[in-house]
Amino acid sequence: MGRPLCCLPPGRRFQHLRIYFAYMNLMRPKGQIAFLALLNPCFCRQTRRVSTVKKQIRGRILIVDDESGARLALAELLRDEGFEVQSAGDGFKALGRLDNWTPDLVLTDLKMPGVDGIQLMQKVRERFPEMPVVVMTAFGTVESAVEAIKQGAADYLTKPLHLGHLLVIVDRVLDRRALEIEAQRLRDELAKRDVDDDNEQAAATRLIGRSRPFKTMMNLVEQIASSDASVLFVGENGTGKERVAQTLHQLSPRREGRFIAVHCAAMNEEMLERELFGYEAGAFAGANERREGRFVQAAGGTLFLDEVASLPAATQTKVLQALHEGTIERIGGTEAIPVDIRLVAASVTDLQEEVQAERFREDLFYRLNVICIRVPTLRERNEDIPLLAMSFLRSHARSNGKGIHGFNERALGVLLHFDWPGNITQLENCIERAVVLARGDEIEPRELPRELMVSGRPSDEAPHVPGASLRELERFAILKTLEHVGGSTSKAARILGISPRKIQYRLNEYREEDATPPSRARA
Numbered sequence: 001m002g003r004p005l006c007c008l009p010p011g012r013r014f015q016h017l018r019i020y021f022a023y024m025n026l027m028r029p030k031g032q033i034a035f036l037a038l039l040n041p042c043f044c045r046q047t048r049r050v051s052t053v054k055k056q057i058r059g060r061i062l063i064v065d066d067e068s069g070a071r072l073a074l075a076e077l078l079r080d081e082g083f084e085v086q087s088a089g090d091g092f093k094a095l096g097r098l099d100n101w102t103p104d105l106v107l108t109d110l111k112m113p114g115v116d117g118i119q120l121m122q123k124v125r126e127r128f129p130e131m132p133v134v135v136m137t138a139f140g141t142v143e144s145a146v147e148a149i150k151q152g153a154a155d156y157l158t159k160p161l162h163l164g165h166l167l168v169i170v171d172r173v174l175d176r177r178a179l180e181i182e183a184q185r186l187r188d189e190l191a192k193r194d195v196d197d198d199n200e201q202a203a204a205t206r207l208i209g210r211s212r213p214f215k216t217m218m219n220l221v222e223q224i225a226s227s228d229a230s231v232l233f234v235g236e237n238g239t240g241k242e243r244v245a246q247t248l249h250q251l252s253p254r255r256e257g258r259f260i261a262v263h264c265a266a267m268n269e270e271m272l273e274r275e276l277f278g279y280e281a282g283a284f285a286g287a288n289e290r291r292e293g294r295f296v297q298a299a300g301g302t303l304f305l306d307e308v309a310s311l312p313a314a315t316q317t318k319v320l321q322a323l324h325e326g327t328i329e330r331i332g333g334t335e336a337i338p339v340d341i342r343l344v345a346a347s348v349t350d351l352q353e354e355v356q357a358e359r360f361r362e363d364l365f366y367r368l369n370v371i372c373i374r375v376p377t378l379r380e381r382n383e384d385i386p387l388l389a390m391s392f393l394r395s396h397a398r399s400n401g402k403g404i405h406g407f408n409e410r411a412l413g414v415l416l417h418f419d420w421p422g423n424i425t426q427l428e429n430c431i432e433r434a435v436v437l438a439r440g441d442e443i444e445p446r447e448l449p450r451e452l453m454v455s456g457r458p459s460d461e462a463p464h465v466p467g468a469s470l471r472e473l474e475r476f477a478i479l480k481t482l483e484h485v486g487g488s489t490s491k492a493a494r495i496l497g498i499s500p501r502k503i504q505y506r507l508n509e510y511r512e513e514d515a516t517p518p519s520r521a522r523a
Helices: 010-022 031-039 041-054 068-080 091-100 117-127 142-150 163-192 200-205 212-224 241-251 269-277 313-325 351-356 362-368 382-399 409-417 423-437 470-484 489-496 500-514
Strands: 060-064 084-088 105-109 133-137 155-158 231-234 259-263 302-306 342-347 371-374
Touching (some): 060 091, 068 084, 091 117, 105 117, 117 133, 117 142, 155 163, 163 409, 212 241, 212 371, 231 241, 241 302, 241 342, 259 269, 269 313, 313 362, 351 362, 382 423, 470 489, 470 500, 489 500
Parallel strands (some): 060 084, 060 105, 105 133, 133 155, 231 342, 231 371, 259 302, 302 342
């Protein structure tokens, strides 16, 4: 770190002070830490020990700059913001650091003796093709910025640096890199899965997830699979209750029998009773021959009643009798037919509330609710969204004959930030649509439904000023004004003093390029 400032000759002391004041914009309000570090290296080490205890590491950054004072100040500020930082005085030392330490981001000066910033970036890319590099320089010309970006720089900063702007750029680059890593990890994980593509039923019932709510549910399913106890699955529409019930059947000793699903809400009382219990020939007009009901067809297996709260009162009584006595009678018949089934039911509606409202039999509720399993929403399983999306993408890409291998990072970000009121069913429909519309080998935001497009930042958070580009400020102004006027582009145009056509043009740009159009915008 060198000698304290007070021990340096006057000329060198002035040079360090000049560097410090050149970095005042960057260091406020934390400039005192870096300045005291120049005066007393022990203070720097003490401060670092305190800050590392309090803050979680946000990322690993390698700073490369031939100006030692600037390098020290920037390193201390980033450490104070929660980053793990190492530094190097030139490109050769930086490459040596990479032999023993792998950062998440390289922050390098552009103009350095020997190996300059662009040459260093090229050498870093040779060894770590995916590592992002941000270039900074006091020589802020358009030409140097364009050249750095063309050569593969993740972003570009000009000196003197501003702390707010610096942190915005660093967070954005690290977030983008995290999404790329997650997407690649999911592709690798799915590639390793031993799924038999010829066995469509096994693939259809395969459950995918690694989130805590999913694992909790599956642990309970596995625990009860060996019994014959009735099970009630509860959860929102689209959460996959039937697939979980199928998995329960596949894990049970009844797996060799059939899994029969009946959707109670899809039929009236008369049709539902015929479906469940069967009928004798001549039992009603059009009954030309005997037909076995689902209770008999599911013998030795599992009968699944979806939307069980929709069962009419008379049908509830017959189902209760079948469970109690282990027999059923066909419609129009008098023979007691023994049935050997495991009954599994599902409901979106709270059955206890239905019992209290006297719309559902209390005794039947207790027969069904021996074991109750709540199926979590996709909002609770946010960690599972990329894995589910990749699974659906592979399936629909195969069925549509397309060579799509994944999502780009912006599209994956859109999926992760949506609330998914329709849960897994909505997610699968969106992925199928995107596959059909896809033009390349990756899903892009423009191929996702419009309602999924949400801003990466919360709608009530303004861009950092300074630190935001004019485009970001314009976007924020347009979206907040549209929100204020209820989505009317004509009213927003009058407030902003621009034409409605320009707003509509900008909205299309946000959707195509930034994946951040406003919701429910209308002319």
